[in-house]
Amino acid sequence: MPSNAADANALHPLEAKVLRALLEAGRPMDVKEVASTAGVSVDQARRAIEWLRSKGLVRAEQRAHMSVLLGRNGRVASEKGLPEDVLLSALERSGGELNLSGLANVLGMSPSEINAAVGRLVRDGFVSISSGRLRMLRRGPYAPIMQSLLRKIAEAGELPLDSLTPEERSALDLLLQRPEFVEIRESRDTFVSITEEASTLSRPSLEGAVTQLTPEDLSTGRWRSLRLSKLNVEAAVPTTYPGRRHVITEYIRRVKEIFTSMGFQEISGRILQISFWNFDALYTPQDHPARELQDTFYVDTGPFEEPPADVEAAVKTVHENGWRTGSTGWGYEWNPEEARRVVLRTHTTALTVRALAAARDLPVAKVFSVGSVFRNEKVDSRHLVEFHQVEGIVKSPDANLRRLMGYISEFYSRLGFSEIKFWPTYFPYTEPSLQVMVKVGGTWLEMGGMGIFRPEVTMPLGVEEPVLAWGLGLERMIMVKMGVSDARELYANRLSWLRGVPSCRS
Numbered sequence: 092m093p094s095n096a097a098d099a100n101a102l103h104p105l106e107a108k109v110l111r112a113l114l115e116a117g118r119p120m121d122v123k124e125v126a127s128t129a130g131v132s133v134d135q136a137r138r139a140i141e142w143l144r145s146k147g148l149v150r151a152e153q154r155a156h157m158s159v160l161l162g163r164n165g166r167v168a169s170e171k172g173l174p175e176d177v178l179l180s181a182l183e184r185s186g187g188e189l190n191l192s193g194l195a196n197v198l199g200m201s202p203s204e205i206n207a208a209v210g211r212l213v214r215d216g217f218v219s220i221s222s223g224r225l226r227m228l229r230r231g232p233y234a235p236i237m238q239s240l241l242r243k244i245a246e247a248g249e250l251p252l253d254s255l256t257p258e259e260r261s262a263l264d265l266l267l268q269r270p271e272f273v274e275i276r277e278s279r280d281t282f283v284s285i286t287e288e289a290s291t292l293s294r295p296s297l298e299g300a301v302t303q304l305t306p307e308d309l310s311t312g313r314w315r316s317l318r319l320s321k322l323n324v325e326a327a328v329p330t331t332y333p334g335r336r337h338v339i340t341e342y343i344r345r346v347k348e349i350f351t352s353m354g355f356q357e358i359s360g361r362i363l364q365i366s367f368w369n370f371d372a373l374y375t376p377q378d379h380p381a382r383e384l385q386d387t388f389y390v391d392t393g394p395f396e397e398p399p400a401d402v403e404a405a406v407k408t409v410h411e412n413g414w415r416t417g418s419t420g421w422g423y424e425w426n427p428e429e430a431r432r433v434v435l436r437t438h439t440t441a442l443t444v445r446a447l448a449a450a451r452d453l454p455v456a457k458v459f460s461v462g463s464v465f466r467n468e469k470v471d472s473r474h475l476v477e478f479h480q481v482e483g484i485v486k487s488p489d490a491n492l493r494r495l496m497g498y499i500s501e502f503y504s505r506l507g508f509s510e511i512k513f514w515p516t517y518f519p520y521t522e523p524s525l526q527v528m529v530k531v532g533g534t535w536l537e538m539g540g541m542g543i544f545r546p547e548v549t550m551p552l553g554v555e556e557p558v559l560a561w562g563l564g565l566e567r568m569i570m571v572k573m574g575v576s577d578a579r580e581l582y583a584n585r586l587s588w589l590r591g592v593p594s595c596r597s
């Protein structure tokens with residue numbers, strides 16, 4: 092949009108409407124008033140004011156102003172009438188006289204309200220009291236201006252103080268003496284006024300230009316003489332928040348895309364597993380601390396499946412004496428009951444080891460999975476009870492540690508982590524075992540574990556080839572990406588945070 096105010100073509104219809112409203116009013120108005128006099132929405136008014144301001148046609152300034160609102164009693168009185176009027180009409184209904192003592196029942200008002208109302212009516216000569224009886228001297232209404240002011244405030248919700256007439260001002264003073272009738276509030280509003288430059292604009296330029304052509308405009312040829320408004324593609328618009336996927340879902344999709352594009356097949360499986368797959372098949376001894384209740388959620392249900400008999404026999408022997416693997420095993424008596432206890436899977440390695448058992452006849456297998464796992468931990472900024480792992484294996488005659496590091500480096504670099512390194516560590520089921528670390532803002536963070544499955548794992552499954560395996564934390568990754576230091580934030584679902592999460596980030 093041209094910035095020259097004198098350019099008559101420059102006005103958008105919204106601007107023209109707003110300017111006309113301001114010119115006709117001849118005084119500054121707040122945005123709401125501008126909107127209602129110009130017949131546009133508050134949002135449209137804001138936009139038009141912003142455009143006009145950048146063209147130097149209007150000025151906007153913050154101003155404090157006082158307005159009056161109804162209190163609790165004021166709201167009642169605005170509907171039912173002032174207590175005085177309620178009293179007067181009750182008197183009128185009962186022939187002009189009433190017993191003072193029974194009034195509370197008749198009127199449903201509190202004694203103090205009744206006393207105050209009776210006091211005022213006596214003072215102003217509407218009623219008199221003698222020997223406990225109230226007698227009407229004059230008919231209502233008691234204070235019509237007060238009453239109409241209450242209604243006016245009720246309608247407006249909030250009435251600017253400076254819009255009151257002098258009579259209304261004095262009615263307001265009286266209302267202010269009554270408890271919880273009215274309340275004065277100071278608020279800040281943007282007031283808009285026209286500049287010198289705007290007052291010199293010619294009439295036709297205020298007519299505004301056309302934003303939309305109708306079929307008639309086209310068929311009658313009228314479009315030739317119409318002034319078409321120019322499009323301002325840089326106009327400020329209100330921020331909108333369309334629906335979007337949750338950041339966790341978004342990331343899971345990205346991770347899946349990366350592994351798929353690296354030639355991996357996705358697998359999934361159940362959240363409940365028998366210990367056999369979660370621990371035993373992974374050569375984790377039955378007295379391993381990770382199996383304790385503090386770390387693992389055991390589910391109080393019978394086993395819903397049996398391990399394959401041949402695999403179970405081999406796993407038992409491997410735990411007891413190393414079977415044909417060349418190791419001496421753990422040297423204890425393996426308990427088949429223990430292997431049948433049902434757990435909430437503590438890692439998704441339970442899924443990949445099953446996939447491996449199923450793929451024992453394939454020379455090459457590359458599978459991955461993204462799934463939730465459960466650990467019986469105290470929730471804090473770094474630990475959740477339920478979180479996700481990105482798990483995978485590569486079974487191949489030429490698999491080796493170098494390739495494993497290659498796959499993982501490739502995965503992280505596609506996610507945008509450039510500095511990563513590997514660190515030796517220990518898992519019961521891999522040898523060698525590594526930890527992968529990524530560098531974030533000067534510190535190295537541990538992202539997950541990996542290694543080459545031990546023969547004690549692969550041989551009982553009937554697998555001869557070397558198998559690379561890893562399990563990486565998903566939440567960690569997202570926290571680093573999003574600059575979140577508290578894992579709980581990811582699941583707190585604070586709208587303000589969710590809305591601010593960028594959709595694209597390398």
Ligand SMILES: N[C@@H](Cc1ccccc1)C(=O)O
Binds near residue numbers: 437521541561562
């Ligand atoms: N299961 C391990 C990760 C891992 C997977 C596969 C091999 C080695 C390590 C964990 O939960 O931390």
